[in-house]
Amino acid sequence: MAQQRPRRRRAATHQAILDATRTLLxxxxxxxxxxxGIAAHAGVGKQTLYRWWPSKASVTAEAVVAGLIAxxxxxxxxxxxxxxxxxxxxxxxxxxxxxxxxxxxxxxLTAAAADDRGEAQRLYQHxxxxxxxxxxxxxxxxxxxxxxRPGADLAAAADAFVGALLLQLLTANESVSxxxxxxxxxxxxxxxxxxxxxxxx
Amino acid sequence: MAQQRPRRRRAATHQAILDATRTLLxxxxxxxxxxxGIAAHAGVGKQTLYRWWPSKASVTAEAVVAGLIAxxxxxxxxxxxxxxxxxxxxxxxxxxxxxxxxxxxxxxLTAAAADDRGEAQRLYQHxxxxxxxxxxxxxxxxxxxxxxRPGADLAAAADAFVGALLLQLLTANESVSxxxxxxxxxxxxxxxxxxxxxxxx
Amino acid sequence: MAQQRPRRRRAATHQAILDATRTLLxxxxxxxxxxxGIAAHAGVGKQTLYRWWPSKASVTAEAVVAGLIAxxxxxxxxxxxxxxxxxxxxxxxxxxxxxxxxxxxxxxLTAAAADDRGEAQRLYQHxxxxxxxxxxxxxxxxxxxxxxRPGADLAAAADAFVGALLLQLLTANESVSxxxxxxxxxxxxxxxxxxxxxxxx
Amino acid sequence: MAQQRPRRRRAATHQAILDATRTLLxxxxxxxxxxxGIAAHAGVGKQTLYRWWPSKASVTAEAVVAGLIAxxxxxxxxxxxxxxxxxxxxxxxxxxxxxxxxxxxxxxLTAAAADDRGEAQRLYQHxxxxxxxxxxxxxxxxxxxxxxRPGADLAAAADAFVGALLLQLLTANESVSxxxxxxxxxxxxxxxxxxxxxxxx
DNA sequence: CGGTAAGCGAGACGGTACGTCGTGTCTTTCG
DNA sequence: CGAAAGACACGACGTACCGTCTCGCTTACCG
Numbered sequence: 001m002a003q004q005r006p007r008r009r010r011a012a013t014h015q016a017i018l019d020a021t022r023t024l025l026x027x028x029x030x031x032x033x034x035x036x037g038i039a040a041h042a043g044v045g046k047q048t049l050y051r052w053w054p055s056k057a058s059v060t061a062e063a064v065v066a067g068l069i070a071x072x073x074x075x076x077x078x079x080x081x082x083x084x085x086x087x088x089x090x091x092x093x094x095x096x097x098x099x100x101x102x103x104x105x106x107x108x109l110t111a112a113a114a115d116d117r118g119e120a121q122r123l124y125q126h127x128x129x130x131x132x133x134x135x136x137x138x139x140x141x142x143x144x145x146x147x148x149r150p151g152a153d154l155a156a157a158a159d160a161f162v163g164a165l166l167l168q169l170l171t172a173n174e175s176v177s178x179x180x181x182x183x184x185x186x187x188x189x190x191x192x193x194x195x196x197x198x199x200x201x
Numbered sequence: 202m203a204q205q206r207p208r209r210r211r212a213a214t215h216q217a218i219l220d221a222t223r224t225l226l227x228x229x230x231x232x233x234x235x236x237x238g239i240a241a242h243a244g245v246g247k248q249t250l251y252r253w254w255p256s257k258a259s260v261t262a263e264a265v266v267a268g269l270i271a272x273x274x275x276x277x278x279x280x281x282x283x284x285x286x287x288x289x290x291x292x293x294x295x296x297x298x299x300x301x302x303x304x305x306x307x308x309x310l311t312a313a314a315a316d317d318r319g320e321a322q323r324l325y326q327h328x329x330x331x332x333x334x335x336x337x338x339x340x341x342x343x344x345x346x347x348x349x350r351p352g353a354d355l356a357a358a359a360d361a362f363v364g365a366l367l368l369q370l371l372t373a374n375e376s377v378s379x380x381x382x383x384x385x386x387x388x389x390x391x392x393x394x395x396x397x398x399x400x401x402x
Numbered sequence: 403m404a405q406q407r408p409r410r411r412r413a414a415t416h417q418a419i420l421d422a423t424r425t426l427l428x429x430x431x432x433x434x435x436x437x438x439g440i441a442a443h444a445g446v447g448k449q450t451l452y453r454w455w456p457s458k459a460s461v462t463a464e465a466v467v468a469g470l471i472a473x474x475x476x477x478x479x480x481x482x483x484x485x486x487x488x489x490x491x492x493x494x495x496x497x498x499x500x501x502x503x504x505x506x507x508x509x510x511l512t513a514a515a516a517d518d519r520g521e522a523q524r525l526y527q528h529x530x531x532x533x534x535x536x537x538x539x540x541x542x543x544x545x546x547x548x549x550x551r552p553g554a555d556l557a558a559a560a561d562a563f564v565g566a567l568l569l570q571l572l573t574a575n576e577s578v579s580x581x582x583x584x585x586x587x588x589x590x591x592x593x594x595x596x597x598x599x600x601x602x603x
Numbered sequence: 604m605a606q607q608r609p610r611r612r613r614a615a616t617h618q619a620i621l622d623a624t625r626t627l628l629x630x631x632x633x634x635x636x637x638x639x640g641i642a643a644h645a646g647v648g649k650q651t652l653y654r655w656w657p658s659k660a661s662v663t664a665e666a667v668v669a670g671l672i673a674x675x676x677x678x679x680x681x682x683x684x685x686x687x688x689x690x691x692x693x694x695x696x697x698x699x700x701x702x703x704x705x706x707x708x709x710x711x712l713t714a715a716a717a718d719d720r721g722e723a724q725r726l727y728q729h730x731x732x733x734x735x736x737x738x739x740x741x742x743x744x745x746x747x748x749x750x751x752r753p754g755a756d757l758a759a760a761a762d763a764f765v766g767a768l769l770l771q772l773l774t775a776n777e778s779v780s781x782x783x784x785x786x787x788x789x790x791x792x793x794x795x796x797x798x799x800x801x802x803x804x
Numbered sequence: 805c806g807g808t809a810a811g812c813g814a815g816a817c818g819g820t821a822c823g824t825c826g827t828g829t830c831t832t833t834c835g
Numbered sequence: 836c837g838a839a840a841g842a843c844a845c846g847a848c849g850t851a852c853c854g855t856c857t858c859g860c861t862t863a864c865c866g
Contacts, residue, residue: 569769
């Protein structure tokens with residue numbers, strides 16, 4: 001069997017490509033994005049792109065995910081109070097979806113996933129799933145702490161939060177807002193928590 | 202003001218285009234869809250496409266929405282029992298998202314909306330918004346009947362249901378399921394209903 | 403057999419079409435000319451064009467020939483002196499080929515003839531041939547008058563005069579000139595005339 | 604100044620395009636010729652055509668000129684006898700104009716020149732002018748040898764020969780013939796030669 | 805430390821699709 | 836009822852990208 005020498009890849013070039021991709025996505029959207037454009041904007045040969053990524057959806061996915069991960073550090077906190085932590089996390093997400101810097105990237109990610117089922121699968125495994133897993137894990141800690149109902153469908157809850165935000169982003173009526181997120185939280189908490197008192201709400 | 206004579210358009214041609222678009226979307230996905238392909242498959246000149254629709258996203262939107270509306274008659278029922286009606290509606294939606302006939306169309310619609318903000322806006326006004334309005338209206342009837350809490354953010358609830366399903370569709374892990382939808386419903390009902398008893402749960 | 407009602411064609415419309423064709427040809431050349439353009443410019447339905455002419459080459463031919471015939475009345479004079487008459491005729495032709503009004507029309511005619519052999523044939527019969535026949539007839543009178551050599555190939559002479567001008571027009575180097583025509587005439591006269599004296603040459 | 608690396612073009616592709624162009628011109632004429640058709644017939648992308656030629660007229664010109672040059676080697680001979688040489692050259696030209704292989708190409712060249720003044724200009728400089736210059740040069744040698752009259756307008760003579768042939772080709776009445784060319788030669792020789800005796804004519 | 809194989813910028817290439825324009829036919833509407 | 840208006844099927848236009856393929860040049864590893 002041939003000795004597979006580890007391929008040497010220039011880090012600066014790699015970074016330049018991801019940066020160019022994000023810049024172009026912010027300016028013009030996913031369908032306007034082109035491999036030629038990325039290559040030109042990054043000052044890179046097209047072959048270099050195709051050496052490392054098989055498709056536009058793929059570069060987009062990596063570029064956007066890298067950008068979002070850099071932005072979304074500390075996915076969900078753990079202060080001991082599940083209700084506060086959920087609210088903090090939700091507001092972090094809202095901030096991301098609202099930011100003029102990141103919203104186009106999320107839209108692009110959605111377009112890539114809607115377009116290409118293979119890329120969607122990969123995205124799910126490397127991005128969506130870990131993210132959701134973190135939220136579910138935090139909720140599971142809440143079950144152990146007696147704050148969260150044991151029988152609750154934790155994955156469904158995580159889906160509902162993120163899905164609602166995404167839907168609002170896509171419908172493009174500028175309605176992704178902290179208020180709406182809080183409304184959703186108020187709806188979900190009674191079903192989620194063991195001892196829910198409608199105190200100051 | 203000049204009397205704008207209404208442009209006369211051939212109905213059969215119009216229908217053939219929408220049919221061809223849906224067929225091609227089912228077979229190959231949004232990004233594989235081409236105006237050339239639609240025209241050829243519908244036995245129509247390309248100019249006829251561009252005469253009536255400005256873009257691929259636009260034809261896609263009309264074709265898919267027409268298909269979904271035809272499929273989704275009676276958006277949400279009104280039997281008097283809000284809990285049953287919500288479950289019925291959710292299951293109808295799940296059936297749509299799961300159907301091999303309609304799922305690709307919804308993915309295409311999502312791709313079109315993620316791509317083109319103008320089309321997203323139009324889609325929202327002609328499709329998403331009326332749909333959600335119907336659900337919200339049904340919930341409002343529930344408030345009048347004393348079944349639903351008056352303070353609940355009804356639009357947030359509708360977003361959560363549809364958004365969760367959409368997110369599952371996009372992540373492409375075959376997980377859009379009635380079970381997950383029921384799990385979500387169990388989570389939401391306590392926050393939504395005035396008298397919620399955790400009977401069989 | 404169906405009673406063939408004699409088709410009544412409106413003279414004003416007919417004229418408007420020919421005028422529009424000439425105008426457009428002068429402004430933009432043969433390949434830029436379009437049936438749509440002619441119809442619009444003449445304030446006429448496209449069907450009216452196709453009712454009377456089968457093709458663009460055809461309208462062009464009729465329009466241009468009509469224009470040239472109107473301009474070139476009295477093809478070749480007969481003063482009794484063949485040498486003078488030939489020079490007069492040649493200068494008339496040069497004036498036509500040089501005129502910014504007619505040169506584009508001649509170019510268009512050439513394009514139409516070079517393109518479409520059928521139209522070329524028709525053009526020859528209705529335009530080139532009668533024109534040449536007139537010149538040949540004038541030369542034949544010269545033979546009778548003893549001024550022209552009996553054995554000369556009269557048609558070849560006519561071809562040479564017109565062909566040389568046409569070639570200069572096509573090569574587009576602005577060289578269609580009276581001087582060049584006179585040079586040609588000086589070359590041909592010795593072979594054409596019975597008593598040629600190289601007086602002022 | 605930046606060293607302009609010469610663009611590398613594939614010779615086989617270039618040749619395939621010119622061949623395809625000539626083939627299509629022979630089969631269907633200039634206006635039927637299409638860039639799409641050339642590309643398809645040559646097994647080449649359309650962009651490759653547009654990379655190297657700006658227009659249909661341009662490819663046509665290069666293809667035809669290359670074909671004619673290949674066919675018309677030794678434009679005009681020099682045996683010392685100008686009269687014989689002219690006749691030889693004329694008969695070579697007639698053969699070209701009569702050949703079913705080359706006649707459509709010449710017609711196409713004429714159409715291209717009549718259509719597009721820019722291309723006509725380029726054609727003149729790269730094809731017509733050098734060709735005529737060769738004939739004029741041969742005639743000038745005749746002047747030096749005392750065979751040709753010093754005052755004769757040599758360019759006019761060349762124009763007359765070629766123009767007459769072209770005119771006959773365009774009028775499409777199948778009349779391009781050696782006889783007609785000889786008739787023309789007999790007309791021109793007295794004006795061209797110093798000592799012209801009507802011996803065997 | 806010099807050879808060599810890879811990564812790399814550049815860009816020509818065979819293709820597909822774009823969105824527009826023109827052709828020639830057909831239908832609808834109006835004067 | 837004849838002509839304008841214009842929708843329509845068709846197909847070419849010239850452009851933009853796609854993904855593959857050489858070209859030379861640079862760069863790092865290995866013998």
